[in-house]
Amino acid sequence: MINRSHREKxxxxxxxxxxxxxxxxxxxxxxxxxxxxxxxxxxxxPVSMEEVWTITKHLFFPGNGKLGExxxxxxxxxxDIRAPRLAAAVLIGAALSVSGASFQAMFVNPLVAPGxxxxxxxxxxxxxxxxxxxxxxxxxxxxSFTGGLVAVLIAMFLAGMYKGDKLMVLILGGIISGxxxxxxxxxxxxxxxxTDELPAIVYWLMGGLSMVNGKTVLFTAVPIVAGIxxxxxxxxxLNVLSMxxxxxxxxxxxxxxxxxxxxxxxxxxxxxxxxxxGLIGWVGLVIPHVGRMIVGPDNSILxxxxxxxxxxxxxxxxDISRLLLDVEIPLGIITSLVGIPFFSIIMKxxxxxxx
Numbered sequence: 001m002i003n004r005s006h007r008e009k010x011x012x013x014x015x016x017x018x019x020x021x022x023x024x025x026x027x028x029x030x031x032x033x034x035x036x037x038x039x040x041x042x043x044x045x046p047v048s049m050e051e052v053w054t055i056t057k058h059l060f061f062p063g064n065g066k067l068g069e070x071x072x073x074x075x076x077x078x079x080d081i082r083a084p085r086l087a088a089a090v091l092i093g094a095a096l097s098v099s100g101a102s103f104q105a106m107f108v109n110p111l112v113a114p115g116x117x118x119x120x121x122x123x124x125x126x127x128x129x130x131x132x133x134x135x136x137x138x139x140x141x142x143x144s145f146t147g148g149l150v151a152v153l154i155a156m157f158l159a160g161m162y163k164g165d166k167l168m169v170l171i172l173g174g175i176i177s178g179x180x181x182x183x184x185x186x187x188x189x190x191x192x193x194x195t196d197e198l199p200a201i202v203y204w205l206m207g208g209l210s211m212v213n214g215k216t217v218l219f220t221a222v223p224i225v226a227g228i229x230x231x232x233x234x235x236x237x238l239n240v241l242s243m244x245x246x247x248x249x250x251x252x253x254x255x256x257x258x259x260x261x262x263x264x265x266x267x268x269x270x271x272x273x274x275x276x277x278g279l280i281g282w283v284g285l286v287i288p289h290v291g292r293m294i295v296g297p298d299n300s301i302l303x304x305x306x307x308x309x310x311x312x313x314x315x316x317x318x319d320i321s322r323l324l325l326d327v328e329i330p331l332g333i334i335t336s337l338v339g340i341p342f343f344s345i346i347m348k349x350x351x352x353x354x355x
Contacts, residue, residue, distance in 0.1 A: 089315045103284075115270075123145065123151070123275065124185055125181040126147020127274060131201050140275075144275040152174075278332065
């Protein structure tokens with residue numbers, strides 16, 4: 001009888017916790033939608049919130065009559081220019097934030113970022129090589145994605161050559177791989193045409209969404225969203241991994257297989273962010289700390305939280321980059337200028353989020 005009562009109390013607590021978490025995530029999702037709607041109105045071509053709402057309704061219920069000429073122009077601006085760009089910002093912010101939180105939990109280290117295994121230097125080298133020898137934007141993105149994957153494979157190969165602390169040798173492998181591709185990137189920049197190719201490579205490495213179009217977003221959204229969902233589905237295993245390898249094995253977790261699966265998924269989504277918008281730093285390091293201070297270290301709630309917060313963060317950063325000055329500021333510069341002082345401030349309290 002006592003056991004039954006205790007079990008019922010635990011079930012009620014679980015349901016209450018589940019309900020409060022669902023409401024919290026719905027609240028964040030509502031904030032993200034609000035940010036998207038406001039961002040749709042911001043830009044050189046003025047579009048009011050009423051026009052955004054009218055065009056949105058017309059898209060879902062086209063039987064209400066034809067749009068006027070001014071609304072047709074606004075619709076072209078929204079659908080062809082702003083919507084792909086905003087979707088890319090949300091995707092990149094969510095992908096980098098979830099990757100960063102996963103790596104930090106996997107390596108039990110609050111200073112780890114998505115580039116720890118060399119994926120970002122590898123993807124940057126691939127993008128620069130694509131700009132040098134490729135003939136189309138698709139080739140640049142393909143080279144970038146391939147470069148990120150190859151960099152992580154090299155890191156894992158190097159880690160497999162040595163015995164000892166697997167996490168430590170994996171990080172060392174990532175440092176070596178990242179340094180290798182950083183050097184190769186310097187070679188590409190040195191051989192590039194200084195009047196045409198070199199400025200394009202440098203601008204790409206500073207990050208930005210000015211080249212994003214609907215086709216790019218549609219092509220990359222599926223694997224990025226699938227990767228994020230896959231990582232979210234492994235959140236409870238990630239919780240066990242964050243306790244340490246020995247404890248995870250004692251609980252029956254295949255540490256090697258789980259870690260390999262997580263590294264594959266995080267590599268795919270991180271490399272694709274570089275393929276879309278270049279090198280955008282600090283998001284994967286800062287946002288997981290913000291999320292951890294809000295909801296704690298439980299990855300089942302932390303990962304969806306940082307996905308939503310990261311999407312909002314990069315959306316606002318992109319608004320600033322295109323509206324602050326007459327010329328667009330590269331997005332990577334904005335995230336660095338915001339991320340460095342912000343991380344310096346929260347670093348003092350960052351450890352509390354792990355408790």
